[in-house]
Amino acid sequence: MISMKNLNKIYKSGAVEVHALKDINLEIEYGEFIAIMGHSGSGKSTLMNIIGCLDRPTSGQYLLEDIELSEQKPDELSLIRSKKIGFVFQSFNLIPRTTVFKNVELPMIYAKIKSSLRKQRALELLDKVGLSDRVTHLPNELSGGQKQRVAIARALANNPPIILADEPTGNLDSKSSLDIMELFINLHKEGCSIILVTHEPEIAEFANRVIVFKDGMIIEDRKKEGVSYDVV
Amino acid sequence: MMWFENLKIALQSILSNKLRSFLTMLGIIIGISSVISIVSIGDSMKGVMDDLYKGFGKNRAYIYIGHVEDLRSTDFFFMDDLDLLKERFEDKLAYIAPSESVQSDVTINKNTIKLNMNCIDANYDKAQEIKMLYGRMISQSDVDRKSKSVVLEQTAAIRLFDKENVVGKTIRVKIENNLEDLLIIGVYKKEVSPMLSLLQGQSTTEDSFVPYTMPFPSNRGYYGLDISINDNYSISTVGEELKSFLANLKHREPENYMFYSAEEDQTSVNGVLGGVSLGVAAIAGISLLVGGIGIMNIMLVSVTERTREIGIKKALGARTKDVLFQFLIESATLSAIGGMVGTALGLGFVMIGGLVISIPIVINPTSIVLAVSFSMVIGISFGYYPAKKAAKSDPIESLRYE
Numbered sequence: 001m002i003s004m005k006n007l008n009k010i011y012k013s014g015a016v017e018v019h020a021l022k023d024i025n026l027e028i029e030y031g032e033f034i035a036i037m038g039h040s041g042s043g044k045s046t047l048m049n050i051i052g053c054l055d056r057p058t059s060g061q062y063l064l065e066d067i068e069l070s071e072q073k074p075d076e077l078s079l080i081r082s083k084k085i086g087f088v089f090q091s092f093n094l095i096p097r098t099t100v101f102k103n104v105e106l107p108m109i110y111a112k113i114k115s116s117l118r119k120q121r122a123l124e125l126l127d128k129v130g131l132s133d134r135v136t137h138l139p140n141e142l143s144g145g146q147k148q149r150v151a152i153a154r155a156l157a158n159n160p161p162i163i164l165a166d167e168p169t170g171n172l173d174s175k176s177s178l179d180i181m182e183l184f185i186n187l188h189k190e191g192c193s194i195i196l197v198t199h200e201p202e203i204a205e206f207a208n209r210v211i212v213f214k215d216g217m218i219i220e221d222r223k224k225e226g227v228s229y230d231v232v
Numbered sequence: 233m234m235w236f237e238n239l240k241i242a243l244q245s246i247l248s249n250k251l252r253s254f255l256t257m258l259g260i261i262i263g264i265s266s267v268i269s270i271v272s273i274g275d276s277m278k279g280v281m282d283d284l285y286k287g288f289g290k291n292r293a294y295i296y297i298g299h300v301e302d303l304r305s306t307d308f309f310f311m312d313d314l315d316l317l318k319e320r321f322e323d324k325l326a327y328i329a330p331s332e333s334v335q336s337d338v339t340i341n342k343n344t345i346k347l348n349m350n351c352i353d354a355n356y357d358k359a360q361e362i363k364m365l366y367g368r369m370i371s372q373s374d375v376d377r378k379s380k381s382v383v384l385e386q387t388a389a390i391r392l393f394d395k396e397n398v399v400g401k402t403i404r405v406k407i408e409n410n411l412e413d414l415l416i417i418g419v420y421k422k423e424v425s426p427m428l429s430l431l432q433g434q435s436t437t438e439d440s441f442v443p444y445t446m447p448f449p450s451n452r453g454y455y456g457l458d459i460s461i462n463d464n465y466s467i468s469t470v471g472e473e474l475k476s477f478l479a480n481l482k483h484r485e486p487e488n489y490m491f492y493s494a495e496e497d498q499t500s501v502n503g504v505l506g507g508v509s510l511g512v513a514a515i516a517g518i519s520l521l522v523g524g525i526g527i528m529n530i531m532l533v534s535v536t537e538r539t540r541e542i543g544i545k546k547a548l549g550a551r552t553k554d555v556l557f558q559f560l561i562e563s564a565t566l567s568a569i570g571g572m573v574g575t576a577l578g579l580g581f582v583m584i585g586g587l588v589i590s591i592p593i594v595i596n597p598t599s600i601v602l603a604v605s606f607s608m609v610i611g612i613s614f615g616y617y618p619a620k621k622a623a624k625s626d627p628i629e630s631l632r633y634e
Contacts, residue, residue, distance in 0.1 A: 049628055052547070054546075054547060054627045054628050054631075055628055074551075074552060075551045075552055075553075078546065078549055078550060078551040078552075079549065079551070081546075081547060081548070081549050082548065082549020083549070087547050087548070089631070093540070093543075093544045093547075093631070094544075095541055095544060095545070096541065097244070097245075097248040098244070106545070106548055107548040107549050109237050110545075110548060110549035110550050110551070110554060111549060154548070158549070
C-alpha cells in the first residue's frame with residue numbers, strides 16, 4: 001500500500017540544513033496497525049507529514065496505492081488527502097463553533113459527495129463512535145475523549161485506506177485513552193490500516209508492528225505476531 | 233454545490249461573531265446609506281423641480297424688452313404687433329398675450345383679500361391646464377366684448393364668500409383708479425405642488441383671470457409677452473426667431489429682447505442639482521472605500537485567527553480554491569449584508585425626511601442595485617488579498633499555529 005524508497009527530507013532554514021529523514025526505505029501493507037515511536041526531532045512527525053501528503057520528500061520515491069507522490073502539486077495532494085487519508089490529531093483539531101455533525105460532514109463536502117449521502121454517512125459514523133446523541137453539539141461542549149471520537153469519525157468520513165493518528169491519546173486521561181485505543185483496535189479488526197505516532201510504549205503495545213526512529217533513521221522495525229487486544 | 237456550502241460556512245462565521253461582523257459592516261452601512269439617501273434626495277428634488285415647472289407650464293416662455301438705453305414708446309408691444317406675431321408664428325405659438333396683471337383689494341362683507349388679476353386670452357388653456365370647478369373660463373367673446381368678468385381661484389372664493397360656488401356674484405375691484413364691478417363667471421382650482429407652496433409660504437394674494445382686453449385701453453403698449461410654444465418646436469429656436477423678428481419690426485437688435493423659458497431654466501437647475509448630488513455622492517463614496525479597508529482589516533485578522541482552522545481544512549482535503557472561496561464569499565457576504573442594511577437605512581432616512589417636509593420621494597431602483605453590487609465588489613476586492621493569503625498557507629505551518 002505504501003512504499004518508500006531512499007526517501008530523504010531536508011529542511012533549510014537560512015544557511016542551516018536539517019536532514020530530517022535519511023534514506024528511508026519502508027513498505028506498509030493493507031491492514032497493518034503500526035506504531036511509530038521516537039523522541040521529538042527523531043523524524044517521526046516529518047514521516048507522518050509525508051505519508052499524509054501534507055509535505056513532499058526532498059528526494060526519493062513515495063508510492064501510495066501505486067501513485068507516485070513526490071511530484072504532485074498542492075491541489076492534487078489535497079485531492080489525495082481527501083480520498084486516501086484520515087487524520088487524527090493530538091489536539092483533536094475540530095473546527096471551532098461548528099457542530100459535531102458539520103465537522104464529520106466537512107471532508108465529504110471537499111470530496112464532493114451528495115448532500116443526502118453525506119448526511120446519512122455522518123450519522124452512521126457518529127453512531128459507530130457512540131456519539132449519536134451529540135450530533136448538534138459544538139466541540140467546546142464535549143470532553144476530550146468525545147472530541148477525539150468525533151475526530152475519528154471525521155477521519156473515517158471518506159472511507160480512506162489509511163488512518164494517520166498523531167499522538168491521538170496525548171491529551172487524554174488513561175480511561176479515555178483506552179476508549180480511543182479500543183476504537184482503533186475495532187477499526188483495525190474491520191480492516192482499516194492504522195499508522196499511529198506515539199511515545200508511550202503502552203500505547204505502542206496495541207499495534208502489531210512498531211517502527212522506532214532516531215535521528216531521521218529507522219533503528220528498529222519489529223513485527224509482532226498474535227498481539228493480544230484485551231483491553232482492561 | 234460548493235458555492236452553497238461555502239455561503240453557509242461564511243454565514244455561520246459571520247453569525248458566530250455578531251458584534252465584530254456588525255462593526256465591520258458599519259463602514260459599508262454608513263457609506264451605502266449616505267449614497268442612497270443623497271441620490272434619492274437629488275432625484276426627489278428633481279421631481280419637485282419638475283413639478284414646479286409643470287405648474288408653470290412646460291412650454292411657457294416670456295419675451296420682454298431687455299436693457300435699452302433710449303427706451304422709445306414704439307418699443308412696447310401693441311395689439312398690432314401681437315396680430316403680426318400671431319400671423320407670422322401661427323404654427324409655432326400655441327398662445328400669445330400681453331404679460332400683464334392688475335392688483336386690487338376686494339372686500340365682501342368683512343372679508344378683504346388682495347386679488348391678483350392675470351390678464352389672459354381666450355385660449356389660455358393651450359398654455360396651461362386649468363381645472364374648472366364651477367362655471368366657465370374666459371371665452372373669445374369675453375375678450376372681444378372686453379367683458380367685465382372674472383374667474384376666481386377656489387381659495388379666493390372661500391376667503392371672500394366662505395363658499396366655493398360663487399358663480400353669478402359680483403366683486404368690486406379698482407383698476408387704474410376706476411372702480412369696476414366684475415361678474416364672477418367661473419371658479420377654478422390651482423394645482424400647487426406641496427413643495428411649491430412650501431417655497432411660497434402662506435400667500436396673501438389670491439389669483440384670478442380676467443380678459444386681457446378689459447382692464448386697459450386698446451392702444452396701450454405692453455412691456456412683455458406671455459407665450460406658449462407648440463410641442464413640435466424647439467423652444468430656444470423659436471425664442472431666437474421671435475427676438476430677431478421683433479428686432480426687425482422695432483428697428484432694434486435681437487440682444488435688446490430677453491427670452492426666458494421654463495424649459496431652459498429647468499435644464500440648468502437640473503444640471504446644477506445633478507452636479508451637486510453627484511459631488512456629494514462621490515464624497516459619501518469615499519466612506520465606502522474606508523468601509524472596504526475595514527473589511528480587509530477584519531478579514532486579515534480573521535485569517536490569522538483561523539490559521540489553524542485553515543490547516544485542518546486543508547488536511548481534510550480542502551483545495552486552495554476552496555479556502556479562497558470561503559474567505560471571498562465571507563467578505564462579499566459581509567459587505568453585501570452591509571450594503572442591504574445601508575440601503576434599507578438610507579431609504580428609511582429619505583422616507584422619513586420626505587414625510588416630514590411632505591414632498592414626494594423618488595427612489596431609483598437602479599441606485600439600489602448599484603449600491604448593493606458595488607458593496608459586494610468592494611467586499612470581493614478588499615477580501616481578495618486576505619483570502620489569497622489564507623489559501624496559499626502551508627498546511628503544516630497552519631496546523632502547528634497556536
